[in-house]
Structure formats: C-alpha cells, structure tokens
Amino acid sequence: MMDWTDRHCRFFHRQLTRRALLYTEMVVADAVIHGARERLLGFDDAEHPVALQLGGSDPAKLAEAARIGEAFGYDEINLNVGCPSDRVQSGTFGACLMKTPALVAECVGAMKASVTIPVTVKCRIGVDDQDPEPALDALADGVLAAGANALWVHARKAWLEGLSPKENREIPPLDYPRVHRLKARKPDEFIGINGGIQSLAEASAHLSHVDGVMLGRAAYHTPGILTGVDAAFYGEAAAAFDYPALIDAMAGYAARHIERGGRLGHITRHMVGLFHGLPGARRFRQILSTDANKPGAGPQVLKSAFAAIDLAAAEAEAA
Numbered sequence: 001m002m003d004w005t006d007r008h009c010r011f012f013h014r015q016l017t018r019r020a021l022l023y024t025e026m027v028v029a030d031a032v033i034h035g036a037r038e039r040l041l042g043f044d045d046a047e048h049p050v051a052l053q054l055g056g057s058d059p060a061k062l063a064e065a066a067r068i069g070e071a072f073g074y075d076e077i078n079l080n081v082g083c084p085s086d087r088v089q090s091g092t093f094g095a096c097l098m099k100t101p102a103l104v105a106e107c108v109g110a111m112k113a114s115v116t117i118p119v120t121v122k123c124r125i126g127v128d129d130q131d132p133e134p135a136l137d138a139l140a141d142g143v144l145a146a147g148a149n150a151l152w153v154h155a156r157k158a159w160l161e162g163l164s165p166k167e168n169r170e171i172p173p174l175d176y177p178r179v180h181r182l183k184a185r186k187p188d189e190f191i192g193i194n195g196g197i198q199s200l201a202e203a204s205a206h207l208s209h210v211d212g213v214m215l216g217r218a219a220y221h222t223p224g225i226l227t228g229v230d231a232a233f234y235g236e237a238a239a240a241f242d243y244p245a246l247i248d249a250m251a252g253y254a255a256r257h258i259e260r261g262g263r264l265g266h267i268t269r270h271m272v273g274l275f276h277g278l279p280g281a282r283r284f285r286q287i288l289s290t291d292a293n294k295p296g297a298g299p300q301v302l303k304s305a306f307a308a309i310d311l312a313a314a315e316a317e318a319a
Contacts, residue, residue: 029056105142
C-alpha cells in the first residue's frame with residue numbers, strides 16, 4: 001500500500017474501527033536509519049494498534065530499523081516479502097525475496113533479537129515460475145522457525161517480469177486454497193490471508209480456515225466497510241455508526257494538520273470513497289476531489305461535502 005496508507009489514511013481508518021490492526025506503507029530500512037524519521041515514522045497515538053512495515057534484505061539494517069520502529073512506539077514490525085514494484089526489485093527486497101527463503105529467515109531472526117514487540121512477515125505464494133507448493137512452504141518454514149509471530153500470505157504469485165505492479169494485484173489468479181493448506185500444515189502458527197477480499201462476509205468465511213484476514217484495496221476504496229469490523233470480529237455491540245462524529249474528528253485533525261503547514265487534500269484524498277454507493281456520494285467525491293485541493297481550503301470543505309450525504313441512508317447501510 002505504498003503511497004496509500006500514510007499517517008492521514010491510518011488516522012481516518014482508526015475512526016472507523018477501534019480494534020483492527022493498521023499497517024503503515026512499506027518503508028525501506030535504509031530510509032528509516034538515514035532519513036527524516038519523524039516524517040517517515042511519525043504517527044498519531046490514536047492509530048494504535050499499528051504495525052510498521054519494513055522493506056529490506058540486510059539482516060543488520062532491518063534489525064536496526066526494527067529497533068528504531070519499536071522506539072517510536074509501533075506495536076508490531078512487519079517485513080514485506082510480497083511487494084512487486086520496480087523499486088523493490090532494484091533494491092533486492094520485497095517479492096523477489098521469495099527466491100531466498102533462508103535470507104528472509106535470517107532477517108527475521110535478526111529483527112526478533114533486536115525488539116520485544118511481535119515481528120511478522122507478509123509474502124506471496126511464490127514468484128515467477130516457482131511452484132507455490134514448495135515455495136510457500138520453504139518461506140513459511142524458515143520464517144516461523146526463526147521466530148516470526150505471524151505470516152500473512154497474499155494468495156497470488158508475483159510476476160517480477162512481464163507484469164506491472166498494478167497488474168500483479170489483478171492478473172495472477174488468486175489461490176486461497178493454497179493458503180488454507182498452509183494453515184492446515186501449520187495448525188499452531190498464526191497464518192493470515194490477503195488478496196482480493198472485498199467484504200466482511202468474505203473475510204468471515206476465510207476465518208474458518210486461517211487465523212486472520214487483511215483487507216487492502218477494499219478497505220481503501222470503500223472504507224465504510226470498516227465500520228462493521230468491531231462488531232463482526234471483536235465482539236463489540238452493533239450500533240449505527242456516528243458519521244457526524246467522524247466528520248468532526250476528521251475536521252479537527254485537518255485543522256491541526258493545516259496549522260502545521262499541511263494541506264487539506266493530504267487528508268481528504270483518503271476519504272473520497274467513504275460513502276460509496278449511497279445517495280450523495282458522487283457530490284461528496286466531487287467536493288473532496290476539487291474544493292479540498294484549492295489553495296487555502298480548510299476543514300469547512302469537509303463539512304460541506306458531508307452535507308451532500310443522505311445521512312439516513314448512510315446509517316441504514318452501516319446497520
């Protein structure tokens with residue numbers, strides 16, 4: 001979710017679900033060590049629980065970056081072994097590490113030795129011409145033996161040659177049964193699933209086979225589905241979602257961001273899909289996509305956009 005799940009997105013998503021674990025964008029270990037740490041790693045306390053996702057292939061650098069992340073207050077460190085972008089291929093990390101499971105295990109071992117918080121891994125079922133049966137088993141065996149607290153599996157191969165990052169999210173066929181088989185083989189380990197899951201009903205069905213479900217694009221493009229997470233999976237009482245309180249919280253957050261020199265559009269770009277499918281959603285999107293990006297735009301733009309929504313329909317949808 002590079003360039004998507006930044007701190008503003010996560011603050012917004014936290015208003016929709018109090019319990020789900022949120023993940024940062026992938027941050028390269030070298031950038032954590034040598035870059036502007038507050039800009040890269042800073043987050044609002046309201047985001048907890050939140051995991052820092054790292055990219056890299058050098059065990060010592062990943063261990064140092066993990067220590068820095070723990071000191072910043074993150075609740076978990078996640079090593080990305082699934083991203084297929086050009087940037088990660090040129091840096092020899094991300095999905096290409098599926099080809100070197102022993103190195104990934106070494107990285108996990110170094111990170112585990114450096115922090116006290118959980119260390120987890122996110123991977124694919126394989127890359128390029130790998131057979132997903134032995135490829136995923138080799139990766140899982142190595143990282144879990146090295147102490148990984150969880151393995152999250154995007155149930156697609158990544159094709160590092162011939163497909164763009166966008167195509168890698170859509171063209172390789174989903175193979176959920178492969179992830180289910182891994183969980184059956186590793187009954188005492190936490191195995192989570194990711195990839196193409198569009199609804200909470202689908203997520204619930206997967207939980208008959210695995211320990212956790214990760215939502216990516218569905219949560220981003222239709223964030224309203226997150227309002228049902230706490231009741232569906234964490235035992236919270238079901239209730240109509242308080243959209244006015246959400247807008248007030250986001251307006252206050254936006255005001256603080258603008259006071260620090262930021263722009264309203266940094267925040268509202270993550271909110272355009274909030275009322276997807278509801279009366280007024282198109283006008284809501286239009287206002288956030290245009291007025292929120294004008295010079296001097298302030299929190300009132302967000303409230304004006306919300307005024308276009310048929311709140312009764314929104315509450316009925318959430319219920």
